[in-house]
Amino acid sequence: MKIYNKKGLYILSLAFLLFAAAVQALDADATKTVIIGIDLVGVTAGIILLISMITMLKSVGGIVGASYRYIIYGISSQILALAYTLIFVRFKLYPIPAGIDIHHLLMIIGVVFFAFAAYKLKPITTQTIKDVKRRY
Secondary structure, eight states: OOOSOHHHHHHHHHHHHHHHHHHHHHOHHHHHHHHHHHHHHHHHHHHHHHHHHHHHHTTOOHHHHHHHHHHHHHHHHHHHHHHHIIIIIISOOSOOGGGOOHHHHHHHHHHHHHHHHHHHTHHHHHHHHHHHHHHO
C-alpha cells in the first residue's frame, strides 16, 4: 500500500488538532462531540489499517512476517482501547467494569507488542550491518 500525499495527510492532521483545540476552548459540549469524533476516526482508521496489514501478511514470511504479526496485535490492542473508551466512557452504555480504566492497560499492551515487533526485526539489522562491513 502506497501513501501518495504524505504532506497533505500531515497538514490535515495538524488542522484537525488545531480545530479540536479551538472547539475545546469555545464550548464544552462541542468538545465532547469532537472527542467522540476523534475516537470514531481512530477506530475506523485502525480497522482499515488492520485489514491492510492482514492482507499484506499473506505475502510476507520469515522474520518480517513475525514482526508484522506483532504489529497486528498492537494495532488490535489500540483499536480495543479506543472502542472501550467509546463504549464505557464516552457513550456510557455500560458501567466501567470494576472501576478499572482498561483503556490505558490496552494501550500499554499495544506498545509492548510494537516493541516486540521491533525486536523481531533485530536480526535483519545485524545481518545488514555485517553485509555492509564485508563489502568495505
